Amino acid sequence: MRHPTDLDTWHPLSRKFAFLAKPKTRRNFIIVPAVILLISIALGFLAMDEMTAKDEPHLAPWDFFAGWALWGFLSYSFVVLMAGPLFSILARPEGYYGEDEWTGGIEADEQLEPTSLGQEELKPN
Amino acid sequence: MDLLLQINPGFWLILAGLACIVLPYQARKWLLVSVPVFAGFVIFGTFQASPEGVTTGLIPFGENTLTTYRLDSLSRIWAYIFCFAAFLNGLYGWHEKHKITDSAALIYTGAALAAVLVGDLISLFIFWELTVISSVFLVWAGGGKSYNAGMRYMAWHILSGVLLLAGAIMHANANGGDFTFGNIGLNSPGGWVMLIGIGIKCGFPFLHMWIEDAYPKASITGTVILSAFTTKLAIYTLARGFAGTDILIYIGALMTVFPVFFAVIENDLRRVLSYSLNNQLGFMVCGIGIGTGLAINGAAAHVAAHVVYKGLLFMSMGAVLHRVGTVKASDLGGLFRTMPYTTIFCLIGAASIAAFPLFSGFVTKSMILSAALYEHHWIALGMLIFASAGVMEHSGIKVPFFAFFAHDSGKRPQEAPLNMLVAMALASAFCIIIALPGLYPYLYALLPNPKYSYSPYTTDHVVFQMQLLFAAMFAFAFLKRLHLYPEERRREIIDVDVLYRKTGFGLMKWAGAMLDRLGARIRWISGKASSGLISRFFNIFSPAGGLTAAAPVSLPAVLVATVLLVVMVVAYIT
Numbered sequence: 001m002r003h004p005t006d007l008d009t010w011h012p013l014s015r016k017f018a019f020l021a022k023p024k025t026r027r028n029f030i031i032v033p034a035v036i037l038l039i040s041i042a043l044g045f046l047a048m049d050e051m052t053a054k055d056e057p058h059l060a061p062w063d064f065f066a067g068w069a070l071w072g073f074l075s076y077s078f079v080v081l082m083a084g085p086l087f088s089i090l091a092r093p094e095g096y097y098g099e100d101e102w103t104g105g106i107e108a109d110e111q112l113e114p115t116s117l118g119q120e121e122l123k124p125n
Numbered sequence: 126m127d128l129l130l131q132i133n134p135g136f137w138l139i140l141a142g143l144a145c146i147v148l149p150y151q152a153r154k155w156l157l158v159s160v161p162v163f164a165g166f167v168i169f170g171t172f173q174a175s176p177e178g179v180t181t182g183l184i185p186f187g188e189n190t191l192t193t194y195r196l197d198s199l200s201r202i203w204a205y206i207f208c209f210a211a212f213l214n215g216l217y218g219w220h221e222k223h224k225i226t227d228s229a230a231l232i233y234t235g236a237a238l239a240a241v242l243v244g245d246l247i248s249l250f251i252f253w254e255l256t257v258i259s260s261v262f263l264v265w266a267g268g269g270k271s272y273n274a275g276m277r278y279m280a281w282h283i284l285s286g287v288l289l290l291a292g293a294i295m296h297a298n299a300n301g302g303d304f305t306f307g308n309i310g311l312n313s314p315g316g317w318v319m320l321i322g323i324g325i326k327c328g329f330p331f332l333h334m335w336i337e338d339a340y341p342k343a344s345i346t347g348t349v350i351l352s353a354f355t356t357k358l359a360i361y362t363l364a365r366g367f368a369g370t371d372i373l374i375y376i377g378a379l380m381t382v383f384p385v386f387f388a389v390i391e392n393d394l395r396r397v398l399s400y401s402l403n404n405q406l407g408f409m410v411c412g413i414g415i416g417t418g419l420a421i422n423g424a425a426a427h428v429a430a431h432v433v434y435k436g437l438l439f440m441s442m443g444a445v446l447h448r449v450g451t452v453k454a455s456d457l458g459g460l461f462r463t464m465p466y467t468t469i470f471c472l473i474g475a476a477s478i479a480a481f482p483l484f485s486g487f488v489t490k491s492m493i494l495s496a497a498l499y500e501h502h503w504i505a506l507g508m509l510i511f512a513s514a515g516v517m518e519h520s521g522i523k524v525p526f527f528a529f530f531a532h533d534s535g536k537r538p539q540e541a542p543l544n545m546l547v548a549m550a551l552a553s554a555f556c557i558i559i560a561l562p563g564l565y566p567y568l569y570a571l572l573p574n575p576k577y578s579y580s581p582y583t584t585d586h587v588v589f590q591m592q593l594l595f596a597a598m599f600a601f602a603f604l605k606r607l608h609l610y611p612e613e614r615r616r617e618i619i620d621v622d623v624l625y626r627k628t629g630f631g632l633m634k635w636a637g638a639m640l641d642r643l644g645a646r647i648r649w650i651s652g653k654a655s656s657g658l659i660s661r662f663f664n665i666f667s668p669a670g671g672l673t674a675a676a677p678v679s680l681p682a683v684l685v686a687t688v689l690l691v692v693m694v695v696a697y698i699t
Contacts, residue, residue: 030602068589072596075514091616099270
């Protein structure tokens with residue numbers, strides 16, 4: 001009889017996606033958006049050609065082949081990089097307003113404690 | 126049948142809500158899902174009978190007439206989506222046994238539906254306030270610190286209603302006593318007062334904090350219900366009364382941008398979604414400010430999409446809260462292992478709000494962006510695109526990532542209850558179906574200006590949107606690799622509410638203490654002065670007093686008689 005593993009506590013559907021929990025998947029995740037981004041930048045030339053052919057009367061200053069990619073990368077990075085300074089200005093200890101902690105209202109299940117199997121998985125191998 | 130089509134369908138929901146107070150559990154639950162469907166059919170039937178819409182249910186009110194039921198091309202889409210959201214909410218909250226919540230939910234939904242279907246400002250005010258009185262019970266159902274949040278929520282909204290009424294009276298006085306709810310604009314002071322009142326409900330910058338304060342503290346189903354109606358009712362009143370008001374373009378653009386910065390550092394995922402809600406309202410407000418047919422269509426369509434995908438995101442976080450007991454990002458992670466369906470539904474909500482092609486946000490938000498582009502509002506458009514990348518951060522990535530992926534928190538909760546899953550599945554189906562090529566025209570046909578043709582699936586729209594979203598996703602993975610992405614930590618993030626919750630509260634406490642001290646001092650001084658005066662009179666006039674000792678008894682008698690005489694003369698003259 002085999003010993004129960006952490007995978008046994010998973011939902012049957014989730015077991016099919018177990019690869020998502022692997023460190024390798026997390027490490028290499030960046031490849032997915034990078035590849036799709038490169039493809040969409042390449043398609044940006046096609047989109048610009050089409051807009052030029054249609055003599056599109058409404059063009060924003062950032063409507064060039066990779067304009068939106070640049071806008072997206074810079075905007076996202078700016079928001080995330082601002083988090084540090086903002087956190088130091090705006091963060092206060094919990095209970096700062098002196099009100100009770102949220103108790104779960106009238107319908108929440110009891111606070112769930114991590115399972116022992118889950119805890120084991122947290123330990124470094 | 127004709128009589129049925131002349132009654133505002135919101136009334137049926139309000140009546141059902143009142144009935145819920147005395148009905149048993151099963152009957153209440155059936156009412157919660159069936160009455161919204163019935164109301165939806167009534168609206169459909171009204172439009173079938175009168176394609177141009179109706180203005181009926183007229184009730185004399187002093188010198189005015191209340192128009193209790195007006196259904197036209199603008200209010201129609203709000204009415205339909207409110208009914209659908211109410212149906213989903215009924216399913217989602219099926220497991221909940223709290224009688225007052227069921228009752229409040231139906232009355233609140235009915236009041237919101239009734240408010241978008243009235244034709245005069247007095248009726249609007251009545252239902253506007255009814256939404257507040259009923260919905261505060263949904264906040265209080267959260268328990269714990271939700272009581273104070275509910276009181277603040279009520280204070281803000283009552284202020285909003287008072288401003289709405291004051292503005293309506295001023296506006297009517299400037300227009301010959303006409304309370305008809307049509308275009309209002311900012312030509313009269315009443316218009317400005319009303320705009321501020323609506324701005325509170327709409328979450329304008331610096332008036333927004335009730336959203337992020339109350340919504341995360343409401344009960345699980347309460348938050349889902351609240352997210353659908355209050356703010357969207359405010360958007361409707363803006364679309365009806367202030368379409369094309371230039372100032373709204375920049376108010377809206379600002380609304381899209383500032384919540385992004387708060388959401389990125391917030392740890393409570395329901396509060397992150399509340400900031401996200403604020404941000405999405407900005408897109409709608411901006412569209413209304415632009416005011417062209419396409420922009421108003423975009424705002425209306427975005428309301429329809431947003432009610433459902435935001436509800437879906439709140440539902441998924443509600444399911445997590447229901448099963449785990451917390452939605453603090455720092456305490457979650459890895460829940461996809463045991464909650465796969467909730468994860469999938471949350472990802473569909475995230476893709477919809479981020480406006481991925483083939484998801485609802487794409488076919489609605491692109492109308493607003495295109496309207497800004499066609500009118501050459503470059504600064505506003507730039508802000509909207511910046512905010513779109515921000516939406517990808519907080520709702521597209523942060524919420525699903527920290528709840529269901531990220532590190533393994535070790536928690537292995539059960540999947541959400543069946544009723545929650547069914548509600549989330551229907552909401553997910555809606556988010557996909559209305560965005561499919563070939564099907565989105567059915568949504569567009571319900572918009573206020575159906576003659577404006579718009580095609581979201583052009584090469585440039587799709588390619589540029591994909592660039593924006595995948596660049597944001599790449600930036601996330603890149604910054605995560607460089608360890609520049611901030612960790613989630615348990616902290617209270619202060620917003621402008623610190624002005625009244627901390628500074629204002631401190632000032633009031635100080636003023637109270639000062640008043641107490643002042644009162645005590647005044648009592649001491651008056652006590653001392655009066656006791657000194659009394660003892661002095663006693664020393665002079667008492668039988669053992671100085672006057673008696675120094676003068677015969679007849680002298681005080683003469684003095685008293687003189688005073689009496691003076692009093693009588695004065696009394697006679699006056």
